[in-house]
Amino acid sequence: MEKIDCYIPETLQEALEILHREDVIILAGGSDLMVFHKNEPSLIPEFEKSVMIIRNLNELKGIRINSNGECEIGALCTSNEIAESTIVPWHLRQAASRMGAVGLRNSATIGGNIANASPKGDMPGPLYLLDARVKLTSLNGSREMLVSDFIIKFKSIDLKKDELITKIIIPYSERDFDYIFWHKVGTRKSNAISKITVGMALKFAEDEIVKDFRLSATSTGAKTNRNRDVENLLIGSKITEENISRVIEAFDQVISPRAMPVFRRESTKRMIRRFLSQCLLHPESRVIDTYDSYYVPGSPKPVFNI
Amino acid sequence: MIKDIDFILNGKKVTIKVNPLSRLLDVLRDNLNCKDVKEGCSEGECGACSVLLDDRIVTSCLIPIGAVQNHEIKTSNYVTSTEKGKIIAEAFADGGAVQCGFCIPGMIIAAYDLLSRNSNPTEEEIRLGISGNICRCTGYDLIVSSIRLAVERGGDIWKK
Numbered sequence A: 001m002e003k004i005d006c007y008i009p010e011t012l013q014e015a016l017e018i019l020h021r022e023d024v025i026i027l028a029g030g031s032d033l034m035v036f037h038k039n040e041p042s043l044i045p046e047f048e049k050s051v052m053i054i055r056n057l058n059e060l061k062g063i064r065i066n067s068n069g070e071c072e073i074g075a076l077c078t079s080n081e082i083a084e085s086t087i088v089p090w091h092l093r094q095a096a097s098r099m100g101a102v103g104l105r106n107s108a109t110i111g112g113n114i115a116n117a118s119p120k121g122d123m124p125g126p127l128y129l130l131d132a133r134v135k136l137t138s139l140n141g142s143r144e145m146l147v148s149d150f151i152i153k154f155k156s157i158d159l160k161k162d163e164l165i166t167k168i169i170i171p172y173s174e175r176d177f178d179y180i181f182w183h184k185v186g187t188r189k190s191n192a193i194s195k196i197t198v199g200m201a202l203k204f205a206e207d208e209i210v211k212d213f214r215l216s217a218t219s220t221g222a223k224t225n226r227n228r229d230v231e232n233l234l235i236g237s238k239i240t241e242e243n244i245s246r247v248i249e250a251f252d253q254v255i256s257p258r259a260m261p262v263f264r265r266e267s268t269k270r271m272i273r274r275f276l277s278q279c280l281l282h283p284e285s286r287v288i289d290t291y292d293s294y295y296v297p298g299s300p301k302p303v304f305n306i
Numbered sequence B: 001m002i003k004d005i006d007f008i009l010n011g012k013k014v015t016i017k018v019n020p021l022s023r024l025l026d027v028l029r030d031n032l033n034c035k036d037v038k039e040g041c042s043e044g045e046c047g048a049c050s051v052l053l054d055d056r057i058v059t060s061c062l063i064p065i066g067a068v069q070n071h072e073i074k075t076s077n078y079v080t081s082t083e084k085g086k087i088i089a090e091a092f093a094d095g096g097a098v099q100c101g102f103c104i105p106g107m108i109i110a111a112y113d114l115l116s117r118n119s120n121p122t123e124e125e126i127r128l129g130i131s132g133n134i135c136r137c138t139g140y141d142l143i144v145s146s147i148r149l150a151v152e153r154g155g156d157i158w159k160k
């Protein structure tokens, strides 16, 4: 067996040099990898390759608004840090606040959630919805791409061997929309992997015309679903009963849930109908609820700094 | 592959020679004799192995010891020797929160983490705060009411 080593770099430069010369497993929070590689109690987890622990790289931490007004989140930010930050877009805060339970949320990182590329992962949904980009860095420089392009398919990402995800950049927030929606259906409030999660956002132009409409759904196929053609069915038009049905039917063609397809398809339809028909009524609250209030007490309340 | 890992455990600096991929849980129990940290599910679901990492709750079965280099770990035995921790432990005992006791070190860590972020939680918030900790005995109600008792007994101490 090849010798398994473990690197604990203290700077990003050091980490990139290791990645440049060796094929290693990148370990951030470890909440996916440590379960995947777990061994019997008291025995060392079994990794097939050397491991580089990046959990403590300060360059990959912190959340800030950049000079273009976009929210930049370090790849090592944890779910709790994201949920608690008032400058992170609302949809992502909601998703982060409902991952696992509190202890897990102090380990799970956003970089790990994206790189894991699970169609049930909670963070890609909001990131697709808000056109978020990942920044990938190697010794040779950096590149950026949409999270929705970076995740190629189930468990597959466009990451080169010498690259690290360093940042996530989110150009939109709830301030760009009039109405917002995010709902995760799990079997319980904590430690529940999503059964289905839908995020939506809508902005009106003059005269009830829809200026922007976005819709993403998780746990509804091999990857997170968002489809611009479906959204374009509504953009530039008014919300009518007929348009709502067209959007619902078109999105139903996009998703491909394998397990529990009837439940997942019907729930998705209902959530879209609920959101759009509420938007039409111009309610005072910009957060459109499901029928039952789904706020988990203690989870972050929406913040609008307009 | 053995490395020197330095960290602060329960207020004291320690250096141990271990494989950095060993789980924090195993190092605490096997190398450092912290038997108050329990192993239940081994995959982050049950909370029995909860400890404080830089004063926030984490499940030690998911963390390789190498990630703890230069950080601070506190286990429940240490927490219950502090002023705040004592209040929680006594409230658990007086409130009948403990049956077999296996989940209790993790519950104490979860209660401590919750009260340090929220000095006056509602019942719902308490239930959410301990929702990563599974108890097979009590049905949770007496744990929840004991945490309320700790809130009342501690008063302003939780605001510090």
Ligand SMILES: Cc1cc2nc3c(=O)[nH]c(=O)nc-3n(C[C@H](O)[C@H](O)[C@H](O)COP(=O)(O)OP(=O)(O)OC[C@H]3O[C@@H](n4cnc5c(N)ncnc54)[C@H](O)[C@@H]3O)c2cc1C
Pocket: A025, A026, A027, A028, A029, A030, A031, A032, A033, A034, A035, A075, A076, A098, A099, A100, A101, A104, A107, A108, A109, A110, A111, A112, A113, A114, A115, A116, A120, A121, A122, A123, A159, A163, A164, A165, A166, A191, A192, A193, A194, B043, B044, B045
């Ligand atoms: C009890 C439990 C409950 C959970 N609940 C949820 C849940 O509700 N919702 C949810 O979405 N997930 C959940 N998860 C899964 C997991 O916690 C998340 O996917 C988490 O975000 C992973 O992040 P991490 O840093 O811990 O990943 P790690 O395990 O460290 O890494 C995961 C993958 O990402 C890669 N990676 C990590 N960081 C980088 C980087 N910067 N650059 C390149 N590659 C990188 C790693 O190489 C690895 O392939 C749960 C897990 C457990 C154990």
Ligand code: FES
Pocket: B038, B039, B040, B041, B042, B043, B044, B045, B046, B047, B048, B049, B050, B059, B060, B061, B062
């Ligand atoms: S043993 Fe770590 S959470 Fe169950």
Ligand code: FES
Pocket: B097, B098, B099, B100, B101, B102, B103, B104, B134, B135, B136, B137, B138
């Ligand atoms: S008291 Fe027995 S598991 Fe909680």
